[in-house]
Structure formats: structure tokens, C-alpha cells
Amino acid sequence: MDKTPRDHGGNLDAAMHRFGGDRAQWIDLSTGINPVPYPMPQLSRHAVAELPTTSDMAALREAAAACYRTRAHVTPLAGAQAAIQAVPHLAVPGLARVLSPTYNEHAAALRARGWTVEDVPEIDALAGAECAIVVNPNNPDGARHDPARLAALAAHVGLLVVDESFADPETDLSLAPHLHSGPENILILRSFGKFYGLAGLRLGFALSSGGIARTLADMAGPWPVSGPAIEVALRALTDTAWQAETTARLTRDVARLDTLGLRAGWSLVGGTPLFRTYATPDAAAAQEHLARHQIWSRIFPYSPHWIRLGLAGTAAEWSRLETAL
Known part of the structure; x- marks a missing residue:
């Protein structure tokens, strides 16, 4: 470990x-x-005193899909970090490559679950990995990658994870609008807390094919996010x-x-x-x-x-x- x-x-x-x-x-x-x-609204009793309902979760998924302009499957999670922790469980541990330097939790989560992790300096060096990680735009150097190039890379790796936690102000960078027509081995991570300034709500989203989404949902359980997070996000994600x-x-x-x-x-x-x-x-x-x-x-x-x-x-x-x- x-x-x-x-x-x-x-x-x-x-x-x-x-x-x-x-x-x-x-x-x-x-x-x-x-x-x-984002200005916090007055929370309803339902949000704080009752478990989130199926319709609450469906509304959140729909709001996120509209905000990120995607027809991919949306899985709400307790922050993008929850998705990072789940990634190592999506495949049998093997060789992972991370476009580096970048946010260190990606490599750390993979190594903790038995993956062999290589840090690589160029995007082409990710090819051949059973799991490839790209942060776009990158943290901390701000490197940006064309979504079409990332979509093409998916054909050369087992699972491609694209962390778009900082993409909200730069929507043209996002692969999310194209995910429905691309390969089914792409997982996009989105953070709610960073752009909306509400990191304490612990909310994020995984955008993926149906197969990956079902696996993530099974791992996350029936109530992966809180009622207050849902209620605030339903307003914020639609406040253009x-x-x-x-x-x-x-x-x-x-x-x-x-x-x-x-x-x-x-x-x-x-x-x-x-x-x-x-x-x-x-x-x-x-x-x-x-x-x-x-x-x-x-x-x-x-x-x-x-x-x-x-x-x-x-x-x-x-x-x-x-x-x-």
C-alpha cells in the first residue's frame, strides 16, 4: 500500500x-x-430532515446533464474526490498512466488499490495503459487538451478518466457534450464545489456510459449525496x-x-x-x-x-x- x-x-x-x-x-x-x-438559499425541511428521494436524484441528474450539455449518464457523488476513489475499482488492477504533474490523488488512489502507476509527461505516452488519467484543464499548470484528441486517445487505453474539475469557466474544453457519441470507456469527473464556491457541500458528478454509471451507482449506494447538496445544486446548475x-x-x-x-x-x-x-x-x-x-x-x-x-x-x-x- x-x-x-x-x-x-x-x-x-x-x-x-x-x-x-x-x-x-x-x-x-x-x-x-x-x-x-453561490448564494445559499433557505433550505426546505425536506432537504434537511428526510432522505433524498428517487425523484430528487433524477432531478439532480437532469440538471447536471443540462448544465454540462451532455447526454451521457450522470452519477452524482460526494464530490469529484469520491469518483477518484472509485476509479481503481472499475477494473482489475494493472498499469495506469497519469499525465503529470497533476493533482496527486489520482495516482495515490490507484496505488492504494494495487495498481502500477507511471507518471508520464506527454499525452501520447498514455497509450497502452489499462487506465489513463488526464486533468483538463490541468492542476496546477493549467495545461489544456483538445477534447477531440482526448476522444481519439480512448481507443488506445482501457479506461480513460478525464478530470474536468476546473472546466466550468471554460466550457469549450469539456468532452462532456461529445461523450454520448464517443467510446464507452471514457469517464469524466466534474466538481460542483470549486466553481460554485461550495466545497463543503461535497458534491460532484461522474459522466460516463451506462455500464460504468451502473457500477459507480452500485458502489455509491442509495444516498450518495445529501438533501441540502441536491437542493442547492438544483438552483445553481440552472442559474445561467x-x-x-x-x-x-x-x-x-x-x-x-x-x-x-x-x-x-x-x-x-x-x-x-x-x-x-x-x-x-x-x-x-x-x-x-x-x-x-x-x-x-x-x-x-x-x-x-x-x-x-x-x-x-x-x-x-x-x-x-x-x-x-
Whole structure:
């Protein structure tokens, strides 16, 4: 079993332990979560006091399918992470290849279930794997891959997993609208919490063929997501005005963040409308400097130079970040 520590953003407890302060004093920019979340509605009694019904789940699947413009089968799960944990169980363990560097939970989940995992730097190197993983757009460098190229890759692997957790603001990147007419060995993962800023609801979706969907549903059980998550998502996934306004704001805000980063002497590695990764002379020193201002960031064990920042949410947070940089 793989015992390699899984480092993550969002580990604000570690920052507070090392640098002091309480949660209210810190700005957590270590994740790629929208800092201006979808407004929470008043929840109904049904959502919080009763088990989700079959019709509740059907409505959620329909809303997600419409939002992601897909005719694929939709399986709601407790976050995209739940789908990542399920992937190793979809086939007999064999050779998996992960387009790297990327989100480390994909490789870790596979290794924990006995898969042999190879990190590969080019998309063509995924061919021949019994399971191939691509994050599109990628976390943390923002690399983007043409959906048609990914669909073609499926013919050369056993199972192709495309993690689209950060694709909401860039809909043209999504393979989801084409999944119904493509190979049946593709699994697309979508996160609800990142774009809508409600990571605590723990909601995500797996888009796939019917066979994969039935297997995932059997593994997830009869109530894979909560009533509050369903009720909020039914509003958010159909709120096209909010989605458009949020995409425009995120685009403006990452341009603002780039201005601050470049002014600080950093160079842009890449990113998405929800985060940016920069190259610095010493990422650990840069992280510590920001932490002294009680701003938490994300660095990576495989690079001494990369530092990733999410977006500030308020005028006061932006001012503090500008001062610190």
C-alpha cells in the first residue's frame, strides 16, 4: 500500500500551527475554490430532515446533464474526490498512466488499490495503459487538451478518466457534450464545489456510459449525496445568469492576480480562472513570506520554484495580498 503523504491545499490548520493566528485572520489562497460562493438559499425541511428521494436524484441528474450539455449518464457523488476513489475499482488492477504533474490523488488512489502507476509527461505516452488519467484543464499548470484528441486517445487505453474539475469557466474544453457519441470507456469527473464556491457541500458528478454509471451507482449506494447538496445544486446548475457573471468576474480577477504576481518578480507558469501558478526563485521562501502576512498559498514537492495562489474574495483581501506581494 502506498504510504506517501498526500499534500493538499486547504491545510490551513498546518499554517496556523506554524505561524499562529486563528482562522478569521487568515486568507486561504491555497485552494482553487471560488471565494465568492453561490448564494445559499433557505433550505426546505425536506432537504434537511428526510432522505433524498428517487425523484430528487433524477432531478439532480437532469440538471447536471443540462448544465454540462451532455447526454451521457450522470452519477452524482460526494464530490469529484469520491469518483477518484472509485476509479481503481472499475477494473482489475494493472498499469495506469497519469499525465503529470497533476493533482496527486489520482495516482495515490490507484496505488492504494494495487495498481502500477507511471507518471508520464506527454499525452501520447498514455497509450497502452489499462487506465489513463488526464486533468483538463490541468492542476496546477493549467495545461489544456483538445477534447477531440482526448476522444481519439480512448481507443488506445482501457479506461480513460478525464478530470474536468476546473472546466466550468471554460466550457469549450469539456468532452462532456461529445461523450454520448464517443467510446464507452471514457469517464469524466466534474466538481460542483470549486466553481460554485461550495466545497463543503461535497458534491460532484461522474459522466460516463451506462455500464460504468451502473457500477459507480452500485458502489455509491442509495444516498450518495445529501438533501441540502441536491437542493442547492438544483438552483445553481440552472442559474445561467450567475454562471456567466461569475465566469466574467473570475476572468477579471485572475488578470488582476497576474499583475500582482508579475510585479512581484514572479513568472506565470499557467493556471485556470480559479487559480494561478507562478515560478519563483524559491517557492518555500515565498510561501513563508506570505504566511508572515497570514496569507496561505500552495507549493509542490516536485518543484522548488512553483507556487500556486487562488483568488482573493473581498476588497480587503485583495489589498492585503497586494501589500504582502
